Each structure stands twice: as structure tokens, then as C-alpha cells.
Amino acid sequence: MRVAVVGLGAIGAQVLWQLSRVDGVEVHGFDKEYPGHQAAGVGGESRLFWNLELAEPAYTPLIERAAVAWRELEALSGQVLRDPTGVLIYGGEQDAQMQCALNSAKALDVPVEPLETPALRRRFPRMAFDDRSLGLWDINGAVIRPERTVEVTVALARRHGAIVHEFSPVKALDVTSSKVSLLSSSGRQAFDRVVICCGGWTPKLVPHIQQDVVTRRLTSLWFHARQEDFIDVPPFLRTAPQYCYGIPSHDRRSVKLGLGFNDHYVTGDTDTLSRQLEGADLEAELGKFEWIRERMLPWLSRRPYRVETYVESYTRSMLEYIRPHVDNPNVIVMTGFSGHGFRVSPAIGEIGCQLVIDRKTSVDIGFMERASPVFSILDPKQGTTTHNSVMASTPSLT
Numbered sequence: 001m002r003v004a005v006v007g008l009g010a011i012g013a014q015v016l017w018q019l020s021r022v023d024g025v026e027v028h029g030f031d032k033e034y035p036g037h038q039a040a041g042v043g044g045e046s047r048l049f050w051n052l053e054l055a056e057p058a059y060t061p062l063i064e065r066a067a068v069a070w071r072e073l074e075a076l077s078g079q080v081l082r083d084p085t086g087v088l089i090y091g092g093e094q095d096a097q098m099q100c101a102l103n104s105a106k107a108l109d110v111p112v113e114p115l116e117t118p119a120l121r122r123r124f125p126r127m128a129f130d131d132r133s134l135g136l137w138d139i140n141g142a143v144i145r146p147e148r149t150v151e152v153t154v155a156l157a158r159r160h161g162a163i164v165h166e167f168s169p170v171k172a173l174d175v176t177s178s179k180v181s182l183l184s185s186s187g188r189q190a191f192d193r194v195v196i197c198c199g200g201w202t203p204k205l206v207p208h209i210q211q212d213v214v215t216r217r218l219t220s221l222w223f224h225a226r227q228e229d230f231i232d233v234p235p236f237l238r239t240a241p242q243y244c245y246g247i248p249s250h251d252r253r254s255v256k257l258g259l260g261f262n263d264h265y266v267t268g269d270t271d272t273l274s275r276q277l278e279g280a281d282l283e284a285e286l287g288k289f290e291w292i293r294e295r296m297l298p299w300l301s302r303r304p305y306r307v308e309t310y311v312e313s314y315t316r317s318m319l320e321y322i323r324p325h326v327d328n329p330n331v332i333v334m335t336g337f338s339g340h341g342f343r344v345s346p347a348i349g350e351i352g353c354q355l356v357i358d359r360k361t362s363v364d365i366g367f368m369e370r371a372s373p374v375f376s377i378l379d380p381k382q383g384t385t386t387h388n389s390v391m392a393s394t395p396s397l398t
Contacts, residue, residue: 003027003356004182004191006170006205007198008035010042010146010342011334013153014349015195015356017073020160022357027162028191029154030184032169032201036151039275041199041310044220046247046256047144047342048235050087052104052112052136054097056319058367060107062344065363067110067140069346073149077156081149083250087141090120091239093134098239101136113137126233128296143235143247146342153349170198173205175328193356194331200270200311202335206325213321213336215313216264217273219285221257222249222306225299231255233297244292255300261314261339263288275309282307314338319368322351332356 001024005016008031019027033039051067053059074081091098105112115123115135123137158164165186174181179190196202200215225231231252237245243260265281267273277285286303293300313336315321321336332355334348341348351361 001025001193001357002191003193003195004180004189005029005195005197006182007031007196007201008154008164009040009150009197009199010345011199011337011348011352012195012197013150013157014345015197015334015352016162016164016349017153017157017160018349018353019356020157020162022353025357027157028189029157029162029164030168030170030182030186031164031166032198034166035154035164036147038147040147040150041312042146042150042342043310044146044256044308045249047146048087048237048245048247049082049142049144049343050089050138050237051108051110051140052089052101052138054089054100054104054237054239056367057100057103057107058364059319060104061363062347062365064108065350066344066347069350073153073156073346077152079148079152080145081152082142082144084140084142085235087138088124088135088234088236089138089239090115090129090133090135090236091242092130092132095239095241097243098134098136101239105136111139113139124232124234126231126297126299127236128298137234141235144342149345170205173331175325175331178328178330180328180330192330195334195352195356196325196331197334197352199335199337200267200313202313202333204270206333206335208326209321209333209335213313213315215267215270215311216261217267217275217309218258218264218312218339219277219307219309221286221289221304222254223257223293223297223300223304224254226301228299238296242291244296246292246297254305255297257289257292257304259288261318264312265309267311270311273311277307277309312337312339315368317368320348320365322348322355322365322368324355329359 008029016029117133120129120135168184168186170184172183180194203210235247247256315336318338325331354361
């Protein structure tokens with residue numbers, strides 16, 4: 001069986017690795033640049049791994065499997081891909097996401113320490129908490145090294161015989177026969193199975209999903225402290241409706257901040273959109289983060305020292321789009337990971353491999369298609385969306 005994996009980012013790298021381990025499979029990976037490159041959606045030096053679910057209870061088995069799969073990947077590679085820091089999830093006790101996290105903590109067999117407002121203030125004196133704040137300290141939470149993870153995973157796949165085509169963007173996909181044809185800078189090649197997992201670029205290659213998947217350009221900002229050299233704050237997620245996240249740098253001398261879907265820019269063509277914010281766009285983006293400095297981390301420097309933008313894809317339900325192509329079941333489309341795909345990516349890699357080989361998965365993912373929409377796409381050409389009230393409880397989780 002000849003299989004192609006298009007896109008070697010967070011998900012594609014894991015699918016490639018799993019397929020490379022299957023006897024009788026010749027697997028090829030295609031990337032428009034190279035695995036772990038800076039313009040990919042996996043960029044930004046850090047991602048959060050947390051064990052609790054904030055929106056969809058049916059997601060729990062996938063999180064459980066991902067925790068095991070991460071340990072297996074690290075053991076087999078001999079590399080540290082996650083720093084075991086712990087992660088703080090906090091917000092208002094009655095927030096919908098916090099209630100879901102509490103239920104998740106009860107359902108999962110993972111160590112979690114509940115922290116009421118006085119305990120939060122004692123434990124994390126550098127952070128400002130509302131009087132009705134509630135925290136969950138995820139003891140086994142960690143900070144993922146995303147670019148390193150992609151690089152190491154693809155290297156493992158190569159070791160098992162995977163053929164990697166770098167600087168080979170796939171320009172066309174022909175699904176009119178059982179053998180699927182791909183056109184790239186490496187030429188035209190035919191495959192028995194194809195897995196499409198190129199993030200925000202997927203709707204260009206698979207146009208029919210434009211009604212189900214929308215692409216956004218998110219921004220990450222890195223701040224120093226105003227005076228102190230050491231930033232003593234934990235990696236954290238603040239639940240909606242005031243959703244944000246923060247990840248201290250490895251040397252703990254700066255912190256990366258990010259917001260959710262509602263604060264991401266609409267994208268045009270993913271190949272031509274500007275990745276550098278300037279002028280009014282930059283000023284508007286900085287303004288979105290002011291409340292974090294004013295109300296949560298007042299000791300941050302006035303302006304960030306680094307601003308980076310990345311492309312992500314989202315579904316109507318904010319859950320993954322994992323389905324066969326409507327015109328050819330030999331093509332599996334995996335996109336719309338909605339900002340929380342990296343933490344479960346090793347498990348998603350197993351799912352992609354199983355769909356290719358067995359056409360079924362060991363983890364139930366049917367809920368992804370059954371989930372109710374939380375936003376609607378009004379104009380797919382413009383990427384314009386409108387949000388309903390549910391959106392506030394299910395933003396991007398990066």
C-alpha cells in the first residue's frame with residue numbers, strides 16, 4: 001500500500017510516524033517547506049498539555065489516550081518533548097468551561113489540586129485573581145516543545161522508512177479514480193491512500209470543506225517583566241468569557257500570551273497573507289491584550305518584545321474535522337483542530353493511521369460530527385463569521 005501524508009505539522013508528523021511502523025506500507029510525507037519550519041501553524045516555541053477538558057465531555061477518552069501516547073513517543077525517541085511544569089486552569093467558579101473542567105477532573109484518574117481564591121493568591125502571588133476565582137492545578141500538565149516534537153517525530157518516521165519530500169507543496173489532488181493522484185514539485189504520483197492534514201491550507205486543496213472549516217490568523221505576544229528578571233508565574237489557561245493563556249519561557253525570563261478564536265484575524269489566501277503585523281493592525285492587536293496587563297499581570301512590560309502570527313483552522317463545533325473525502329473514501333481529511341490539536345496529536349496520529357489501514361478507529365470520534373455548531377460561516381469567500389452565545393464557552397485552546 002502506497003500512502004501519502006500531505007502536510008507534516010502537528011498532525012501530519014504523527015500520522016507519518018504511525019504509518020511508517022506498519023508492515024507493507026510505503027509512506028510518503030509532503031511539506032511545502034520542511035518539518036518544524038517557523039511559518040507552520042506549530043510555531044511559537046511552546047504549547048500547553050493539560051489533562052482536563054473544558055468544552056466537550058466526549059473528548060475525554062481522546063485526552064486519556066494522548067497522555068499515554070506522549071509518554072510512548074518520548075520513550076521511543078529518547079527526547080524530552082514536554083517540560084513537566086504543571087498547568088493552572090482558573091476562572092469564575094460558575095463559568096461553563098470551569099464547570100466542565102471540574103466534571104472532567106472527577107471523571108479522569110489524574111492528580112488535580114483544587115484552589116480557591118485565597119489559596120490561589122498564596123500560591124501565585126504575582127498573578128491577580130478575582131474574589132470569586134477558582135483554580136485547578138493540573139499536576140501532570142506540561143509545556144510542549146512543538147517545533148522540536150515535529151522534527152523528532154518525522155526523524156523517527158524516516159528511521160522506519162518513511163520518504164519525506166521537503167519543499168514540495170501539493171498543488172493539485174485528483175480523486176476521480178481509486179488511485180489518488182497528487183501533483184507536487186516532486187512531480188505527479190499515484191497513491192492507494194492519501195491523508196490531507198495541512199491545517200489552514202486544507203480548504204485550498206479540498207474546497208468542499210469551506211462550508212465546515214474556517215481559517216484564522218492568530219497572534220502570540222512575548223513580554224518581559226518591567227523590572228524583575230525572573231517571572232514566577234505558572235503556565236495557565238483562564239476560562240471564558242475572559243479566555244486567555246500564558247506560557248513562561250524555558251528560562252522563565254519572559255512570558256508568551258495568547259487569546260482565543262474571537263480575537264483572531266480573518267485570513268485571505270493562506271499563501272499570500274501577510275505574517276507581519278504593522279501600523280493600525282499591530283496597534284489593534286496590542287490593544288486586545290491590554291486587559292491582561294491591567295487586570296492579571298500588571299508587572300509586564302508595556303509593549304511586547306516579540307509578535308508572531310500563525311495560521312489555524314477551526315470547525316463550526318470547535319472540534320476536529322476527521323472524515324473521508326466526499327468523492328473518494330481513499331482520501332482522509334484531517335483539519336479544523338481549532339487550537340487544541342497539538343496536545344492530543346500523538347493520539348490523532350494513531351487515529352489517522354487506523355483510518356488508513358482499517359477504516360475504523362479504536363477511539364470513538366463520532367461525537368466530532370454530532371457536535372452542535374458554535375459559529376456559522378456567513379461568507380466563505382471572505383471568511384466572515386458571526387458568533388452566538390455558545391462561542392464564549394468554547395474558544396481556541398492553544
